[in-house]
Amino acid sequence: MSIDPAIFKAYDIRGVVPSQLNEEIAYAIGRAFVVWLAGQRDPAPTIVVARDGRISGPSLFEAVKQGLADQGASVIDVGVLASEQFYFACAYVGAPGVTVTASHNPKEYNGMKFVKKIPFFLSGDQGIQELRTLVEQSQWPEVSKKGTVRTEDIRSLYVEKLFSIIPTSDLRPPTSRPQPPTVVIDTANGVAGPIITDIASALPVTVRHLFADVDGAFPNHPADPLRPENRIAAQQAIHNHKAQAGFLFDGDGDRCFVLDENGELVPNEFLGTLFAQDLLSAHPGATFIYDVRSSWAFPRVVEAAGGKPFMNRVGHAYIKPRMMEEGAVYGMEVSGHHYFKDFFWCDSGVLPMLYTLKIMSKTGKSLSELVAPLRQQYHLSGELNYAVHDAPGILKRLKEKLADAPKKYELDGVSFEYPDWHCNVRSSNTEPLLRLNLESMVSKEHMEERKKEMESIILEPITSSL
Secondary structure: OOOOHHHEOOOOEEEEOOOOOOHHHHHHHHHHHHHHHHOOOOOOOEEEEEEOOOOOHHHHHHHHHHHHHHOOOEEEEEEEOOHHHHHHHHHHHOOOEEEEOOOOOOOOEEEEEEEEEOOEEOEOOOEHHHHHHHHHHOOOOOOOOOOOEEEOOOHHHHHHHHHHHOOHHHHOOOOOOOOOOEEEEEOOOOOOHHHHHHHHHHOOOEEEEEOOOOOOOOOOOOOOOOOHHHHHHHHHHHHHHOOOEEEEEOOOOOOEEEEOOOOOEOOHHHHHHHHHHHHHHHOOOOEEEEEOOOOOHHHHHHHHOOOEEEEEOOOHHHHHHHHHHHOOOEEEOOOOOEEEHHHOOEEOOHHHHHHHHHHHHHHOOOHHHHHHHHHHHOEEOOOEEEEOOOHHHHHHHHHHHOOOOOEEEOOOOEEEEOOOEEEEEEEOOOOOEEEEEEEEOOOHHHHHHHHHHHHHHHHOOOOOOO
């Protein structure tokens, strides 16, 4: 079968429909997943399947299910769910799974994520490229009997799981506050909308829910809260309703971004630092995982509170197994993924919202007050992207230009640490981009100066001598 190899990414399969991904390819991927699993464990496993709300989802979903069943798998269709609900379903059933989703990508995209066994996922290093080879060959082993498809609804069980981790009693506002806090929740017409609808009545807050209906056309704004323009509606609603916080979800609901009462984005490193502090009060000496791009705030605060932080390469397929290996209670990525041991070491978008509400309730402080000490000490650039044509050449040049850095490492891209600032530069796994994350311990102005220096190196033309 002719197939664009570019759709096989580091963490999943993702491409434009129908030019890169269509029903024929989805069917073949379904069969390939069963064949791949047969080499790992059971020749005719039970497989959980789900999808997000994209317009192309129903036809690709049916094709995947058919491919799985034709190769002999027993298929459990759990329906239209957020990725974290899909993870819960795989853990609850104790089975591998595939969900049809393209996360925060524009509406013309779709794709798939694969669970081998929670918390182990297929990645470019293990499984994804093998699926590619199987699909290209399209030579399917004969099966004695086709599999069956049945449906199962896990939504109420999932809600029970959420509130077993963070009981609603932990979210109640201080008695000194006369009214429950108001929060804005923007689910961007993605699949987190029904979750918020399911749990809103149980939350001791007033919820202003934006764009709750699932609509794969994303008619109000794209489901990517990383982009500032997609946060405007929530910021306006925070102002209009005098809300104490805003929570924005991406398309498949596994990432939550938090705005304070002023509509200002709380960096995920700072949010994770607050979570880690709270978790350490219940788990003294606990272990935590953070990604290589992170602010120094996270490991330094964790260590000061008696915890053990471990740095890891970027990507859910790498962080989840590391969490299990280390017994970590929590893991964090700069991109908005938050992982919890109590949630099978998987990422959740809803749990960060609940933890934020819990900490606000517990301390009686506003989000801006909670984050202010971190903002004053740690000055972040945020993730900056640069379109380049020779990423390996630029990374090599960076190592030459910053050879004086007291500490250098290549865990994921290249990282350089100086006494008062540090940075990481890594290639995008999906686009021809270099991504820069930089932090200064001196001032915002110092951070801007270092950023300009890094940009001058990154954007300098690559020349070669013949």
